[in-house]
Each structure stands twice: as C-alpha cells, then as structure tokens.
Amino acid sequence: MSQRKSAVILGAQWGDEGKGKIVDVLSEKFSVVARYAGGHNAGHTVIIGGKKFVLQLIPCGVLRPECKGVIGNGVVLDPMAFLSEVKKLRDAGLPIDGQLFVSNRAQVILPYHRMIELAAENAPGRTKIGTTSRGIGPAYEDKMHRSGLRVVDLLNSALLRTHIENACHEKNTIAAALFGTAPLDPKAMYEEYARAAEQVAPFVTDTAVMLNEALRSGEKVMFEGAQGALLDIDHGTYPFVTSSSSTAGGAVTGTGVGPTSIGTVIGVTKAYVTRVGEGPFPTEIHDDSATLLRARGQEYGAVTGRPRRCGWLDLPLLRYSNMINGTEWLVVTKMDVMDECVEIPVCTGYRINGKLTDTIPADMRGYESIQPVYTKLPGWNATTEGITEFDKLPKRAQEYLQFLERESGAKIGMVSTGPDRSQTMTLPEFDAELKA
Ligand code: IMP
Numbered sequence: 001m002s003q004r005k006s007a008v009i010l011g012a013q014w015g016d017e018g019k020g021k022i023v024d025v026l027s028e029k030f031s032v033v034a035r036y037a038g039g040h041n042a043g044h045t046v047i048i049g050g051k052k053f054v055l056q057l058i059p060c061g062v063l064r065p066e067c068k069g070v071i072g073n074g075v076v077l078d079p080m081a082f083l084s085e086v087k088k089l090r091d092a093g094l095p096i097d098g099q100l101f102v103s104n105r106a107q108v109i110l111p112y113h114r115m116i117e118l119a120a121e122n123a124p125g126r127t128k129i130g131t132t133s134r135g136i137g138p139a140y141e142d143k144m145h146r147s148g149l150r151v152v153d154l155l156n157s158a159l160l161r162t163h164i165e166n167a168c169h170e171k172n173t174i175a176a177a178l179f180g181t182a183p184l185d186p187k188a189m190y191e192e193y194a195r196a197a198e199q200v201a202p203f204v205t206d207t208a209v210m211l212n213e214a215l216r217s218g219e220k221v222m223f224e225g226a227q228g229a230l231l232d233i234d235h236g237t238y239p240f241v242t243s244s245s246s247t248a249g250g251a252v253t254g255t256g257v258g259p260t261s262i263g264t265v266i267g268v269t270k271a272y273v274t275r276v277g278e279g280p281f282p283t284e285i286h287d288d289s290a291t292l293l294r295a296r297g298q299e300y301g302a303v304t305g306r307p308r309r310c311g312w313l314d315l316p317l318l319r320y321s322n323m324i325n326g327t328e329w330l331v332v333t334k335m336d337v338m339d340e341c342v343e344i345p346v347c348t349g350y351r352i353n354g355k356l357t358d359t360i361p362a363d364m365r366g367y368e369s370i371q372p373v374y375t376k377l378p379g380w381n382a383t384t385e386g387i388t389e390f391d392k393l394p395k396r397a398q399e400y401l402q403f404l405e406r407e408s409g410a411k412i413g414m415v416s417t418g419p420d421r422s423q424t425m426t427l428p429e430f431d432a433e434l435k436a
Contacts, residue, residue: 005215005263008251009331010225012267012321014237014275015246016301016308018333018416019268020044023060023224025414025424026266029434030222032214033061034070034207036254037244038226039109039139040081041132043302047419053092054302058085059224062096068214069096070207073105074244074254075226076139077151079196081109086199102200103207104152105256110164110193112171112184113138119179129240130277132303140233140243142167151204154197164190208256215261223251229267229321237364240279248325264433267327267410269318270334271400274308276301280367283311283347297337314347314372316358318408329413329430332401335393336385336417344400345374348407377403386423390415 009026011017024046027033040056046063047053053063057077062069071077082102089096113135120126121133131137142148147167153159165186172183214221227246230236235247245253248265252258272293275281285293290310293299299308321327338344349358351371361367380396387393393401393415405412413430417423426434 005218006221006223006257006261007264007266008223008225008248008262008325009266009268010246010248010325011228012269012318012325012327012330013228013273013314014230014279015042015226015228016274016276017228017268017270019225020046020055020060021416021419021421021424022268022331022333022414023222024048024063025421026222026434027061027064027067030061030067030220032068032070032211032219032221033059033224034072034211034221034255035059035224035226036072036074037246037250038242039076039134039136040078041134041136041242041303042226045302045419048421050420056085056303057082058089058096058100061222061224062089062100063094065095065099067099069100070211070255071100071102071106072207072255073103074250075103075106076109076136076143076244077102077106078109078134079154079193079200081134083196083199097202100203101205101207101210102151102203104150104204105208106151107139107143108149108151108154109135109139110149110167111135111189112168112175113142115175115181115184116171119175119181123179127239128278130279134303137243151200154193155201155204157194157197160194160197161190164193211255211257212261215257221257223255223262225251229325230317232324235324237279237367240277240364248327264328265326266329266331266413267322267325268331268333269313270297271332271338272313272334273311273317274299275311276304276306276308280364281309281311282317282350282367282370282372283314284309285311289341292340293337296340297334312345312347312372312374313404315407316347316350316360319358320360322408322410327410330405330408330410331414331416332404332412333416335397335401335415336383338379339383339385340381341379342381344377344379346377346403346407347372348375349373384417387417388423388425390425390427
C-alpha cells in the first residue's frame with residue numbers, strides 16, 4: 001500500500017465474513033471509510049470493550065472519532081433506517097455530526113419498494129431468493145429503470161411530492177394487479193419522508209468530490225464492501241444474489257473515484273464458509289459439524305436473525321473470488337470457532353459429471369451436480385482464542401493457514417481469533433504495508 005493510499009475491503013464469499021470488526025480495526029490507519037454498495041441489508045457487528053454495535057448502513061469507520069464515514073452513490077439509502085442508526089450512535093455518545101456524509105447521488109428506498117419485494121418473494125411461481133426484505137432489489141430496479149428517487153431529489157420537497165404521488169400510483173396499481181396488495185397512501189408517505197429529509201439534509205454532500213479531494217491531499221481512504229463477492233449482481237451465484245456490485249469494481253462506480261485510485265484489495269474470509277438465504281452452496285455441511293460451527297460462531301444473521309448455513313472452506317470459490325476482485329490480501333476470521341474440530345475438510349476442487357475442475361459454473365443448474373473434492377486436514381484441538389502472534393498458534397492451526405494461503409493465491413494479512421478488536425493478529429508484511 002506504500003504510495004497507494006486506498007484499499008477496498010470486502011467479503012470473499014456470501015457476506016457475513018466478519019468485515020465489520022476488520023474494517024473497525026483497520027480504520028485506525030485510514031481517515032475516511034466509504035460504503036459503495038448495498039443498503040441496510042448489510043449487518044456489521046463490532047464489539048468494542050465488550051459493547052456490541054450492529055451497523056447496517058453507516059460505515060464502521062465512524063466508531064473512531066478521527067475517521068470520516070461516507071455513504072457513496074452506489075448505496076441505496078432508506079432514510080428511516082439511516083436516521084434510526086444515527087440516533088443509536090448519538091445515544092451511545094458518538095459524535096457523528098460533521099463526521100458522516102451521504103452522497104447526493106445515492107438512491108432512496110421508499111415503502112413501496114418493500115411492499116413490492118415482500119409480495120413478490122411470497123408470490124406463487126416466483127423463484128424465492130430469500131432476501132432481507134428491505135426493498136433493496138426494487139430500489140435498484142428503479143435506479144436502472146431511471147425512475148428512482150435520489151437523495152438530491154429527496155431534499156427538494158416539490159419534486160419529492162410529485163415523485164411519491166406518481167410512483168405510488170404506479171406501484172399500487174402493479175401490486176394490486178399482481179399480488180392483490182392493499183395500496184399505500186402517498187400523502188402520508190410524502191409527509192413522513194419530507195420530515196425525514198430535513199434530518200438527512202445536514203449529512204448530504206457531493207461525496208465523489210470529497211473523496212477525490214481526500215485522495216489528492218494524501219489521505220488514506222478505505223472502501224468498505226457490503227454483502228460478499230458471490231452476491232454480486234454480475235459475478236455472483238445469480239439469481240441468488242443481491243442487486244448491487246459488491247465486488248471490488250463496485251468501489252469505483254459506487255463512489256466516483258477512478259480505478260487508478262484503488263491501491264489494494266483485501267478479501268475477508270472466515271476459516272469456514274456461511275451463507276444466508278437461498279442459493280447454491282457446494283460445501284454446505286449437513287451433519288453435526290454444522291451445528292457445532294453455528295453454535296460456536298453464533299452464526300445467525302445480524303439483520304434478520306436467520307440461522308446461517310455453514311460449510312467447509314471452498315478453495316475454488318475463494319480463488320474465483322480473488323480473481324474477480326484482484327484480491328491481494330486475505331483476512332481470515334473466526335479461526336477460534338474451529339478449535340474443537342477433530343478434522344477439517346477443505347474443498348480443493350469440484351467433480352462435475354465425473355470431470356475434475358475448479359471452474360465455477362455460470363449456470364445455476366451446474367451447481368446441483370457439483371461434488372466437492374476434499375483434502376482433510378487435522379484439527380488443532382486447542383484454543384486459539386485471543387492469540388495475536390502467528391508463532392503462538394497451535395502448529396496445526398499455522399499449517400491450516402499456510403495451506404489456505406498457498407492454495408488461494410492471496411497473502412494472509414490478518415487473522416481474527418475472537419470478536420473483540422484486541423483479538424486480532426496482523427502479520428508483519430501486511431503491517432509494514434499499512435504503516436507505509
Ligand atoms: P437482498 O440484498 O435483501 O436483496 O437479498 C439478496 C440475497 O443476499 C439474500 O440471499 C440475502 O440473504 C443476501 N444478503 C444480502 N445482504 C447480506 C449480507 O449483508 N450478508 C449476507 N447475506 C446478505
């Protein structure tokens with residue numbers, strides 16, 4: 001990262017890799033943290049001094065008073081969710097005013113987005129995605145359809161009123177015709193959102209200008225991904241994906257900086273894999289080991305509380321993720337969750353219709369015939385909790401990490417051995433890069 005002041009940090013698989021804590025730990029080295037995709041479907045849990053913060057929309061960087069937080073144009077902003085998170089942070093005594101900025105070009109989520117999503121998800125004959133029911137997909141649909149409301153429009157009350165009237169008319173008609181849903185009241189909606197707009201206004205600015213100025217003046221900027229690479233609208237396990245560009249490329253379009261501004265890419269992966277919602281998951285575990293990982297790792301969605309599906313580390317998937325993101329560094333989280341595993345299978349390839357491959361099929365139907373090929377590594381059967389030096393890890397835990405690094409093609413920069421900020425190991429080469 002020397003001479004290169006910015007980094008994208010993102011989840012390597014399907015989200016919930018533990019990015020929140022890592023962004024929080026790393027934000028000490030950065031003066032700005034910018035979110036570039038998704039909305040309040042993300043759930044970033046950070047534990048500081050035993051106190052738990054769950055952030056959905058606001059970048060974790062704001063938990064440090066010297067760090068600015070940016071919600072970029074690629075994000076879909078639910079004003080109510082934003083304001084309730086702002087209140088939570090203010091109530092916790094965090095002075096976020098003057099520290100948090102919202103792009104005037106971000107799209108706004110409105111109640112009819114949620115209405116359409118809920119009705120569509122439950123409609124007979126539709127492919128159920130298992131979304132977070134936050135209206136994310138329909139808000140991005142409107143963006144691409146060029147009929148969305150942007151934050152700059154939210155602040156213009158005449159425009160807001162007309163937009164809500166027209167949109168409600170259209171969405172109410174569609175929802176009634178397709179799903180028999182009761183209509184939403186545009187007048188009440190306008191009043192509620194006009195009030196919210198007044199409270200959102202002080203945070204709004206041209207964040208692209210702000211970020212480019214920060215980079216020009218030598219400040220370090222971190223671009224914080226949401227969800228995970230395999231939930232990306234283009235590169236993920238479509239259609240079981242989210243509706244934004246969660247891969248590293250999204251950091252560019254989602255904030256308004258050029259590709260040459262991106263210094264490095266840091267992928268966060270658990271020592272195993274989890275997924276919430278529907279969709280393919282080749283290494284999903286169907287025996288007691290899943291129960292053990294879920295219980296030890298508290299694998300329940302931070303936003304919806306749904307139990308996460310658990311699986312073994314999938315190297316073809318990780319290599320694919322590293323490729324589409326240009327990942328240089330890996331951060332391995334939840335190492336301690338595997339402390340009791342007697343044996344750890346790691347998927348090193350796929351057998352599809354009898355043929356060995358490590359190419360990820362584009363066609364979802366291809367996933368049904370995947371048989372993961374496993375290499376079994378011995379468990380370390382000792383506690384790694386809170387260990388912050390590589391040499392102090394049990395020998396077999398060291399070997400597990402070395403195997404992962406060798407096979408994935410990216411260097412391990414950090415390892416997390418517990419939920420607290422302090423339970424983090426930074427490896428020397430990465431540490432030197434961060435300090436440069
Ligand atoms: P949506 O983003 O609410 O449209 O949901 C689409 C898919 O992405 C569903 O499978 C969700 O469970 C998943 N998803 C969305 N956000 C996250 C996240 O932050 N972590 C993990 N999964 C997510």
